[in-house]
Every structure is written in structure tokens, then in C-alpha cells.
Amino acid sequence: MSFPRARVAVAALLVAGATALAGPAQAAGGHRALSHFDDGSFETPKAPANSFTGVAAGQAIGPWTVTAGSVDLIGAGFWQAAEGDQSLDLNGGNAGTVAQSFTTVPGTTYSVTYALAGNPGGGPALRTGRTLIDGQNFQDFSFDVTGKTRTAMGYVGRQFTFVAQNTSTTLSFVSTVVGAYGPVIDNVQVKECVCCG
Structure with missing residues (x-):
């Protein structure tokens, strides 16, 4: 037995x-390895409906940190979001930078996608900025707000790839336009790029 x-x-x-x-x-x-990238649509915390919340350097927007200048977290109804209810103007009172760090697998290629528009409220027509990976410039972007309105923001999709060097990677969005009317980002996604490399 x-x-x-x-x-x-x-x-x-x-x-x-x-x-x-x-x-x-x-x-x-x-x-697919999980990147643990969160809240690319800036849904947390909630900004006041039909208004916005200014966020200064050193403060957080959910998993994002404002690392320079200031930004505006745009509440539901203030203008059209690309995804969900909220979006982010990279200029608060001045040009701002937001960043999020997330886990990555060294040597793995990741795809970053995001929706880009611009604050149509004033200032020069061209809104400019750049995306950084671990402090290095990976993509410059620009958006012309001519003819755009709060109800028709005209979002366009942007994409780039990077190869992770470390077990943690930091993605940053930087405004390079002066004043209170900046580029607007929404629906930021980071995924392992299984078709690349």
C-alpha cells in the first residue's frame, strides 16, 4: 500500500x-510582461466638472508627478477628452513636465502611444513639447490649434518605441511653449511591443 x-x-x-x-x-x-503603467487618461484624482485643477512641481496626479513648472488637470466637460473624462494641459501658469516611473524588463522593446491636442483658449497657435525616456529626448511633438474648439479638440495619435535599459523606466512629457496655453495629452499607453525586436 x-x-x-x-x-x-x-x-x-x-x-x-x-x-x-x-x-x-x-x-x-x-x-507579455506587465509594465505596471497606470492612469494614462489622467482620471484620478477628479478635477471639478467643467473646470480644472492647477498642479505645481512636486505634486502628484495619481501615479504621475509634476517634475517642473505647472500643469492643469482638466475636469469632465471643460473640453473634449480623447478617452475617459479628463485630460492634461501641460501648461498651468507656465510650461510644465509630468513623469511616471514603471517597471520594465531590460532589453525589451515597449511602445508608447498617446493622444495629442492643444489648449484652444489663446496664445500662439502652435503647441510644442517632447517626450523623454529616462531623461533622454525620444520624440518632439507639435500641434496647431487653429480652428480647434473645446468641443472639437482634433486629437491626433502619436507613437514611439524604446528599449528598456533598467527594471524601472521613467516616461516624461515636457511642454516647450511659454504661457498658460499648452499641449494637451490624454490616453497615454505603454505596452510591450511583441512585434518589434
Whole structure:
């Protein structure tokens, strides 16, 4: 009677061992790794409806941190969002920068996508900025607000890829236009680019 039980126990140990060995190999072998990138639509915290909240350097917007200048978190109804209810004007009283750090797998290629528009309320027609990965410029962007309104923002999609160098990567959006009317971003997404590399 003890022999079959021993065989069952050995078989169970072999299966458990094989599963434990297979886990890391599968994770390293092409399965999508979670980037833990959060709230790319700036939905938390809630800004007042039909208004906005100014956020200064050193303050947070959910998982994002304002690292320079100031930005405006735009509440539902103030103007058209690309996704969800809220969006972000990269200029509060002046040009601002927001950043979010998230986990990555070194050597893995990631795709960053985002919706771009501009505050149509005033200032020069061209809103400009750039995206940074770990402090390095990866993409300059510009948006012309001519003919745009709060109900027809004219969002356009932007995309770039990067290869992670570390287990944590920081994505930043920087306004390069002066004044209180900046580029607007929304629906920021970071995904492992399984088709690249």
C-alpha cells in the first residue's frame, strides 16, 4: 500500500518541479510582461466638472508627478477628452513636465502611444513639447490649434518605441511653449511591443 503512495508523491513532486522550472522560462520567452503603467487618461484624482485643477512641481496626479513648472488637470466637460473624462494641459501658469516611473524588463522593446491636442483658449497657435525616456529626448511633438474648439479638440495619435535599459523606466512629457496655453495629452499607453525586436 505504501508503494503506490510513494509513486504518487514522487509524481507530484516531479510535476511541481517541472512547473516551477517552466515558469521563469515562459516569462523570459516572449510572454507579455506587465509594465505596471497606470492612469494614462489622467482620471484620478477628479478635477471639478467643467473646470480644472492647477498642479505645481512636486505634486502628484495619481501615479504621475509634476517634475517642473505647472500643469492643469482638466475636469469632465471643460473640453473634449480623447478617452475617459479628463485630460492634461501641460501648461498651468507656465510650461510644465509630468513623469511616471514603471517597471520594465531590460532589453525589451515597449511602445508608447498617446493622444495629442492643444489648449484652444489663446496664445500662439502652435503647441510644442517632447517626450523623454529616462531623461533622454525620444520624440518632439507639435500641434496647431487653429480652428480647434473645446468641443472639437482634433486629437491626433502619436507613437514611439524604446528599449528598456533598467527594471524601472521613467516616461516624461515636457511642454516647450511659454504661457498658460499648452499641449494637451490624454490616453497615454505603454505596452510591450511583441512585434518589434
